Amino acid sequence: MSRSELSLSEHLADSIVEIIRTERLVPGDALASSRDLARRFDVTTPTVREALRRLEATGVVEFRHGSGTYVGPGSERRLLANPHLPRGSRESVLELVEARLVLEPAVAAAAARTRVPEAVARLEAASTNALHPPQESLRQSVHFHVALAAASGNALLREAVEALLQVRAREQVEIRHRYNDRARDHAEHVEIFAAVRDGDAEAAERLTREHLGSIREAVLAADFPEVGAEDEGRADSAPEEAGARDAGPMDTGAADAGATGAGAETGVAR
Amino acid sequence: MSRSELSLSEHLADSIVEIIRTERLVPGDALASSRDLARRFDVTTPTVREALRRLEATGVVEFRHGSGTYVGPGSERRLLANPHLPRGSRESVLELVEARLVLEPAVAAAAARTRVPEAVARLEAASTNALHPPQESLRQSVHFHVALAAASGNALLREAVEALLQVRAREQVEIRHRYNDRARDHAEHVEIFAAVRDGDAEAAERLTREHLGSIREAVLAADFPEVGAEDEGRADSAPEEAGARDAGPMDTGAADAGATGAGAETGVAR
DNA sequence: ACTCATAAAGTGAATAGATCACTTGATCTC
DNA sequence: GAGATCAAGTGATCTATTCACTTTATGAGT
Numbered sequence: 076m077s078r079s080e081l082s083l084s085e086h087l088a089d090s091i092v093e094i095i096r097t098e099r100l101v102p103g104d105a106l107a108s109s110r111d112l113a114r115r116f117d118v119t120t121p122t123v124r125e126a127l128r129r130l131e132a133t134g135v136v137e138f139r140h141g142s143g144t145y146v147g148p149g150s151e152r153r154l155l156a157n158p159h160l161p162r163g164s165r166e167s168v169l170e171l172v173e174a175r176l177v178l179e180p181a182v183a184a185a186a187a188r189t190r191v192p193e194a195v196a197r198l199e200a201a202s203t204n205a206l207h208p209p210q211e212s213l214r215q216s217v218h219f220h221v222a223l224a225a226a227s228g229n230a231l232l233r234e235a236v237e238a239l240l241q242v243r244a245r246e247q248v249e250i251r252h253r254y255n256d257r258a259r260d261h262a263e264h265v266e267i268f269a270a271v272r273d274g275d276a277e278a279a280e281r282l283t284r285e286h287l288g289s290i291r292e293a294v295l296a297a298d299f300p301e302v303g304a305e306d307e308g309r310a311d312s313a314p315e316e317a318g319a320r321d322a323g324p325m326d327t328g329a330a331d332a333g334a335t336g337a338g339a340e341t342g343v344a345r
Numbered sequence: 346m347s348r349s350e351l352s353l354s355e356h357l358a359d360s361i362v363e364i365i366r367t368e369r370l371v372p373g374d375a376l377a378s379s380r381d382l383a384r385r386f387d388v389t390t391p392t393v394r395e396a397l398r399r400l401e402a403t404g405v406v407e408f409r410h411g412s413g414t415y416v417g418p419g420s421e422r423r424l425l426a427n428p429h430l431p432r433g434s435r436e437s438v439l440e441l442v443e444a445r446l447v448l449e450p451a452v453a454a455a456a457a458r459t460r461v462p463e464a465v466a467r468l469e470a471a472s473t474n475a476l477h478p479p480q481e482s483l484r485q486s487v488h489f490h491v492a493l494a495a496a497s498g499n500a501l502l503r504e505a506v507e508a509l510l511q512v513r514a515r516e517q518v519e520i521r522h523r524y525n526d527r528a529r530d531h532a533e534h535v536e537i538f539a540a541v542r543d544g545d546a547e548a549a550e551r552l553t554r555e556h557l558g559s560i561r562e563a564v565l566a567a568d569f570p571e572v573g574a575e576d577e578g579r580a581d582s583a584p585e586e587a588g589a590r591d592a593g594p595m596d597t598g599a600a601d602a603g604a605t606g607a608g609a610e611t612g613v614a615r
Numbered sequence: 616a617c618t619c620a621t622a623a624a625g626t627g628a629a630t631a632g633a634t635c636a637c638t639t640g641a642t643c644t645c
Numbered sequence: 646g647a648g649a650t651c652a653a654g655t656g657a658t659c660t661a662t663t664c665a666c667t668t669t670a671t672g673a674g675t
């Protein structure tokens with residue numbers, strides 16, 4: 076009936092998702108080749124590519140030139156950060172931190188109530204492993220906050236926090252790199268962990284609020300590079316391999332979004 | 346210079362985003378035609394299409410066959426729901442409601458503290474306009490919760506709630522359609538609005554928690570179609586009308602009225 | 616046997632040039 | 646002036662190739 080109101084390539088994308096699901100493919104598994112898919116669905120390769128590109132944008136599939144197409148981490152993710160964001164100003168980072176300030180304390184409280192053992196273990200690991208190199212600390216922190224959300228037992232909550240942390244990840248790196256007190260960060264993480272471990276929801280909530288409050292202060296103190304000059308700054312201080320290959324289970328590579336590069340930042344925002 | 350490890354179409358996608366930004370294009374504005382873009386960037390049309398498809402996936406652009414390519418609502422959105430989700434079970438809907446139960450009370454409290462006037466007005470409209478037809482009520486409810494988040498003054502918070510509401514939108518429609526008490530829903534909305542209007546953060550938080558709690562009960566009571574048979578089941582028991590597909594436009598205003606002739610839409614005129 | 620270079624096959628990336636379907640607006644009736 | 650008609654522009658898709666990269670199996674050379 077109302078079947079194909081969808082464009083061919085849209086329908087194709089859905090069909091491919093269907094394949095991933097019915098064949099129980101998980102991230103990392105290989106997909107049939109473009110040519111195979113084209114034959115199977117009786118369309119041409121450019122059409123298949125369009126469908127795959129579309130899925131790639133949300134992380135459902137990944138391309139590896141010369142090797143094949145693989146299922147990506149987005150295949151089991153419900154929320155995600157827009158990978159194609161324009162400009163970033165201090166305001167946008169501040170807005171992000173303030174959003175986290177509203178949401179994460181509640182998440183911490185939920186985590187302290189549920190305390191999923193596995194996630195609590197990861198939480199401890201993320202708060203114990205201390206003071207690593209520069210870059211590492213941000214990743215550590217991301218791990219901590221994600222593990223915190225995971226401890227709530229609600230995967231969607233974890234995804235929400237993950238997605239939030241991915242927004243403006245680049246700018247967050249910049250700020251933390253320059254202004255954040257890693258020692259204090261670490262100490263606060265330890266305190267939050269203890270509260271969660273002890274099942275003290277009230278304390279977990281309050282401590283998380285204070286923790287993010289101090290991050291907020293750091294952002295306010297930062298003389299964030301204004302739009303227009305922001306290209307150089309981030310290009311040489313943030314090497315692009317922040318990527319994903321190392322750690323185990325839930326590492327989603329928060330910072331790897333896309334190193335845009337490309338020059339000619341002419342405009343001034345607003 | 347710009348270490349281009351990116352595929353050509355990835356780079357192209359970023360360039361197009363750059364165009365949208367530097368030319369100050371807003372949702373609804375037309376983009377150059379595929380052929381033009383191909384010429385301008387000296388690539389072929391299939392390559393341009395790949396880039397555009399990728400952007401389409403996140404709502405940054407929209408295609409209109411025979412007419413052109415337009416800027417979409419996603420161009421100014423940082424968080425979004427994965428448009429390619431597999432199966433939906435009762436568990437997943439329950440998980441969603443419980444995530445909202447954790448997050449939204451805090452959002453409501455923030456809203457009561459900030460009370461952005463414009464958003465509060467929309468909040469009142471969404472809670473006053475009572476008991477419309479079946480389908481309409483869900484949309485009304487979405488409007489309410491989004492306006493609530495918007496009243497916090499933090500756009501990212503609003504986007505987070507929007508994205509959350511888009512997840513499993515179809516299943517949510519189904520459940521509300523069958524199990525939810527619209528009258529009670531409405532009454533609770535009115536109470537929450539009053540609390541926000543009066544700047545009573547504590548009450549707003551508690552009322553929102555209770556409100557979502559009752560929605561949670563409705564979900565628990567629902568005998569939702571189980572996984573496995575849902576392939577066919579979903580297709581014919583949930584026609585694809587108000588679901589996820591057109592949840593987007595509500596923010597951009599323009600296209601909203603088209604869906605039903607019910608009118609009375611609080612004009613979002615521009 | 617073992618190591619290492621190398622060739623072959625498979626795959627994604629992109630090109631080139633068309634054809635068809637749809638929308639839109641201007642022209643042409645009536 | 647209202648409506649039908651037509652043509653230009655645009656997206657959607659196809660057919661046919663070529664190039665670049667990865668992986669693997671082959672086959673020296675040691």
